[in-house]
Amino acid sequence: MSNKLLRGTIILTLGTYISRFLGMIYVIPFFALVGETGGALFQYGYVPYTVFLSIATMGFPLAVSKFVSKYNSIGDYKTSRRMFKSGIIFMFLTGMIAFIILYVMAPFFAQQFLVQEKLGDVTLEDVVFVIRMVSMALIVVPVMSLIRGFFQGHQSMGPTAVSQVVEQIVRIVFLLASSYFILKVWHGDLVTAVGYATFAAFVGAIGGLIVLLIYWFRRKHKLLAMQENTVPPSNIPLKQMFTELFRYAGPFVFVGLAIPLYQYIDTNTFNKAMIQIGKAENSQELLSIVNFWVNKIVMIPVSLATAFGLTLVPTITKSHTENNYSLLNTQINQTFQLLMFLVLPAAAGLSILSQPVYMLFYNENEVGGNILAAYAPIAILFSFFTVTAAILQGINKQKLAVISLVFGLIMKASVNIPLIMAFQAYGSIMATALGFSCSLLYSFAMIKRHAGYAYKQFMKRSVLMGIFTICMSIAVLAVYSVLSLFMDFRDGKMEAAMILFISVASGAGTYLYLASYSGLLQLLVGSRFKKWKQKAV
Numbered sequence: 001m002s003n004k005l006l007r008g009t010i011i012l013t014l015g016t017y018i019s020r021f022l023g024m025i026y027v028i029p030f031f032a033l034v035g036e037t038g039g040a041l042f043q044y045g046y047v048p049y050t051v052f053l054s055i056a057t058m059g060f061p062l063a064v065s066k067f068v069s070k071y072n073s074i075g076d077y078k079t080s081r082r083m084f085k086s087g088i089i090f091m092f093l094t095g096m097i098a099f100i101i102l103y104v105m106a107p108f109f110a111q112q113f114l115v116q117e118k119l120g121d122v123t124l125e126d127v128v129f130v131i132r133m134v135s136m137a138l139i140v141v142p143v144m145s146l147i148r149g150f151f152q153g154h155q156s157m158g159p160t161a162v163s164q165v166v167e168q169i170v171r172i173v174f175l176l177a178s179s180y181f182i183l184k185v186w187h188g189d190l191v192t193a194v195g196y197a198t199f200a201a202f203v204g205a206i207g208g209l210i211v212l213l214i215y216w217f218r219r220k221h222k223l224l225a226m227q228e229n230t231v232p233p234s235n236i237p238l239k240q241m242f243t244e245l246f247r248y249a250g251p252f253v254f255v256g257l258a259i260p261l262y263q264y265i266d267t268n269t270f271n272k273a274m275i276q277i278g279k280a281e282n283s284q285e286l287l288s289i290v291n292f293w294v295n296k297i298v299m300i301p302v303s304l305a306t307a308f309g310l311t312l313v314p315t316i317t318k319s320h321t322e323n324n325y326s327l328l329n330t331q332i333n334q335t336f337q338l339l340m341f342l343v344l345p346a347a348a349g350l351s352i353l354s355q356p357v358y359m360l361f362y363n364e365n366e367v368g369g370n371i372l373a374a375y376a377p378i379a380i381l382f383s384f385f386t387v388t389a390a391i392l393q394g395i396n397k398q399k400l401a402v403i404s405l406v407f408g409l410i411m412k413a414s415v416n417i418p419l420i421m422a423f424q425a426y427g428s429i430m431a432t433a434l435g436f437s438c439s440l441l442y443s444f445a446m447i448k449r450h451a452g453y454a455y456k457q458f459m460k461r462s463v464l465m466g467i468f469t470i471c472m473s474i475a476v477l478a479v480y481s482v483l484s485l486f487m488d489f490r491d492g493k494m495e496a497a498m499i500l501f502i503s504v505a506s507g508a509g510t511y512l513y514l515a516s517y518s519g520l521l522q523l524l525v526g527s528r529f530k531k532w533k534q535k536a537v
Helices: 002-025 027-057 060-073 077-104 106-114 124-139 141-153 158-185 190-226 238-256 258-276 280-310 313-321 325-352 354-361 366-375 378-394 398-423 425-451 456-486 493-518 520-525 527-536
Strands: none
Touching (some): 002 280, 027 106, 027 141, 027 190, 027 258, 060 077, 077 124, 106 124, 106 258, 124 190, 141 158, 141 190, 158 190, 258 378, 258 398, 258 425, 280 325, 280 354, 280 425, 313 325, 325 425, 325 493, 366 425, 456 493
């Protein structure tokens, strides 16, 4: 069983990585097609859709996975199957309700986002059209997500992984193809192209659902046969079943809403603040850079680092359950240190090389590069928020993770407009930093109180990592300055890629050498470092 679980975890992780990678890379050709204005329009649709999707699913896929796994383990397959049938109906109803509300309320959201009848080249009708196009995905995605949870509850990760990748591929192919044909072949308008780009969420979900249905029909007889060899069903009332599901799901779904809610606050307030200070003409361009284009780049180190750190969280849960607080502290320490070791230099590198990075992904835009340089350090806050929330959930303090998020959102909402009025796009970044910092201070305090964790060693090693990052930054700046004498990233993406490759290689080499020479690398990765060293020799 352990081999099956390990194999399933690897398959699911691989599927998630491929899906995320595709979700990051497609923005390069998409930007070339729609530009900053198209990015702003895309966000107007996707931000409320993401929030409504989280509310519609309510964490049920994860909860159903746990519920099915629990009752299968005692041989009560009929109860898990009954929950699956009820869950499908429930997800379809919540998805339909969410779709109807978002579709009907599209003019309200458009008014909130745009503030006035027309902003730049975008009108209220344009925003309403985009929101309504993406809202249709709410009919399909919740049901699809629940079926994935059912398969995961049977320790079958393949259907989820394959459907995730197929969903993303279908979505991206439709998104890019529709945008290209509308704009370049049929010479249509930008609004129609972006509307179909958001509608790609529905098309992709259909693709993912078809994959799951194929798996279902292939395995239907096996799943039905499992019910023949079973204990007497629990006959739990539906109300009790759903109460148990909500108990599993509630905190997880709320914490998962963190970044979408921060983006919603920006989308809802940015244009208002910019109009008040007489900067309406470039408001949408700045909003799309901050909330969409730059955010996509910053999430690259965040997703890789948090995924690496979160692999330790299940062991944290186990240690807490067994009341092994000594091991629990060691595991939290290792998670925090590995996270800082990975994200700190990545954030510094993004800040230093922000201009060629922005050129490689999008185009030559000094404002975009400067915003990326300012936004990059937020990667550290994003990563630690995700991990601290997971640790609080692992030690059975889910409510504290929710309180942490609420504190951060209150801070963000309170200071966002004043800071945007004072510093424009950088004000939004500052408000996000303050919000996540507020959440982290609370989370760190709660982890110390309830897990007995001491931060002394983590702080000492973080200072050492900071010194190494400064040395790395000096090396990167030196190499970048020399390369700039011979080539200019503004000349094209090939030049930007060459500069980035050589600069990043020099920085990574410097950082890893210092970490190895000081013994820090060995302390962080332990025996794995010895194996690498032996192979190198």
